Amino acid sequence: MSLRAKLIAEQVVLLAMVCLVIGVVTIVGLRTFLVGQLDGQLTDASRRALVFVGRDRGLPSPPPPINAPGQGPGTINALLVRGSVYDAARQTSSGFSQSLRTELHSVLLALPTDGEAHDRALGELGDYRLLATRSLDEDVVVITGLPLGAVDDTILTTGLLLGGITLLGLTIAGVAGVLIVRRTLRPLDRMAATAARVAxxxxxxxxxxxxxxxxxxxxxxxxxxxxxxxxxxxxxxxxxxxxxxxxxxxxxxxxxxxxxxxxxRTPLAAIRGYAELAQRRGVDVTHALSRVESEAKRMTILVDDLLLLARLDAGRPLRQETLDLSRLVLDAVGDARVAGQDHRWRLDLPADPVMMRGDEARLHQVAANLLANGRTHTPLGTTITTRLVVDGDEVVLTVADDGPGIPDALLPEVFERFARGDGSRSRAQGSTGLGLAIVAAVVHTHHGTVTVTSKPGNTVFTVRLPTHS
Missing domain, CATH: 1.10.287 (Helix Hairpins)
Known part of the structure; x- marks a missing residue:
């Protein structure tokens, strides 16, 4: 069953239960009220019968109570003397009394004389409300009864009206519920349509x-x-x-x-070419083999870088050892000074050694790659400044140069693999395009960050590392 049908059904059932409770309470309350009114009339009729019977106490036999003045049509009066039915009659609509059938006497004799009204079925006469009262003469009991037919008819009519109104109300509520639920659940239909389009x-x-x-x-x-x-x-x-x-x-x-x-493919093609060249007669084999060795070294470096990135991407842990970062940076700058003597190198270190935990070899590679990047992509005579400071629980390493800067288009992807400033694949300057990608991967593995800002005359790479990785 759909959600819409469930909501409507539950709404109708709940409303039906409410109407049923209201109807039952109304019927019970109405019957109680009508029976109360009838009991009041029954008490008055019993009092008239008692007065009528007790008025002629000197007579050999008491008069029939049905002849008491004021008894309405349908009223039953019976006179019991010493446990026997002396007289039992019913007032007809024409004003005459009609004796009760003998088989009904047992019902009258079984009625308790407690001054309370009781419901009794009197055969074809229907249900009656009977009241037995003892007269001043202890041996005489007067029974008075009024029919419950009018009460039952009123209850039946009221029940039918309530049932009809309830049925009409449930029909209207069901129709209104369908419209309301359909409108309320319309957004869900739109959501289902959205999900269907996505699917x-x-x-x-x-x-x-x-x-x-x-x-x-x-x-x-x-x-x-x-x-x-x-x-x-x-x-x-x-x-x-x-x-x-x-x-x-x-x-x-x-x-x-x-x-x-x-x-x-580039170094492999070179190796293949020099190998073929070495097979020819009259060719300087020594030069060819040296070029093969050079290209093999270049390919080895490239493969090593690729394997390092693969290991870092796989989340393999690095070594954790206590190291002197000041000494590490000093050595990296010294190596860069030897490799790039046509650049000006500056170093700013704190007075005390900067100690931290990390992988010394990989952190040396970070510093070396940053310095090599500055040396490779700046013209001769560029000043490259390396600075190391301690900032709280972090170590900050900056490598700045006053070169032409990084193009704005390349700046967002400068740490991507095989990203190069000239956009080409040229090996003229010896760059594999993986140096800065390795820097970012190693720093990230040490739970640090690396950023770059660049404008003509001022490019700054900033590495922040926690002292306890």
Whole structure:
């Protein structure tokens, strides 16, 4: 059963139960009221009969109480003398008395003489309200009865009216419920339609533009349905962001594979060419073999960098040892000074050694890659300044240069793999395009951050590392 049908059915059943309770309470209350009125009339009729019977006490036999003045049609009066029915009659609508049948005498004799009214069935006469009262003469009991037919007819008529009104009300409530529930659940239909449209999209491949959303009018957080719509929109937003990230990751992987293949193909092609050249007669084999060795070294460096990035991406832990970062930076700058003598090198270290925990070899690679990046991508004579400071629980390493700066288009992806300032794949300057990617991966593994700001004449790489990784 659908939610709409359940809501309507529950609404109708609940309303029917309420109407039933109201009807039962009304019927019971009305009958109690009518029977109370009848008991009042019964008491008056019994009093008249008692007065009439006691008025002629000197007679050999008491007069029939049915002849008492004021007794209305349908009234029953019976006179019991010493446990026997002396007289029992019923007042007809024409004003005459009619004797009761003998088989009804047993009902009259069984009636308790307690001054309380009791309901009794008198055969074809129907149900009566009977009251037995003892007269001044202890041996005489006067029974008075009034018919319950009028009360029962009133109750039946009232019950039928209530039933009809209830049926009409339930019909109207059902129709109104259908309209109200349909309008109330309309936002859910729109949400289902939105979900259906999303389900039809090819989410398993390619770039997915997940622009389908629940209309804003159905996302009011003040209503329950609005909360569902708002939550669905947030979920679709998260899914869209995840799909975008997945597509970007797939694109990076494809680009990475393409770049790695190209990077490896270049030295392999050179090795193959020099190997073929060495096989020819009259060629300087020593030069050819030295070039093969050079290209093999370059390919080894590239493969080592790729393997390092793969290990870092896999989340493999690095060594944790206490190291002197001041000594590490000093050695890295000394190596860079030897490799780039045409640049000006400056070093600013604190007076006390900076100690921290981390992988010394990888952190040395971070410093060396930053310095090599500054040396490789700046013209001769550029000043490269390396500064190391302690900031609370963090160590801050900055490498700044006064070169031409990084192009704005490249700045957001400078830490991506195979990113180069000239946009080419040239090996003229010896860059593999992985240096800064390794810097970012190693720093991230040490729970640190690396950022870059650049403008012409001032490019600054900032590495922040916790002293206890």
């Amino acid at each position: 039809e999209l090819p989410l398993d491949r390619g770039e997915v533009a997940l622009s389908v959303r629940v209309p804003t009018v159905y996302t009011d957080p003040r209503t329950e349905v609005g909360k569902v719509g708002s939550a669905l929109n947030r979920m679709l937003g998260h899914i869209g962001a995840a799909l975008t990230a997945r597509h970007a990751s797939e694109s990076r992987v494809r680009q990475f594979v393409a770049d790695a293949s190209h990077e490896l």
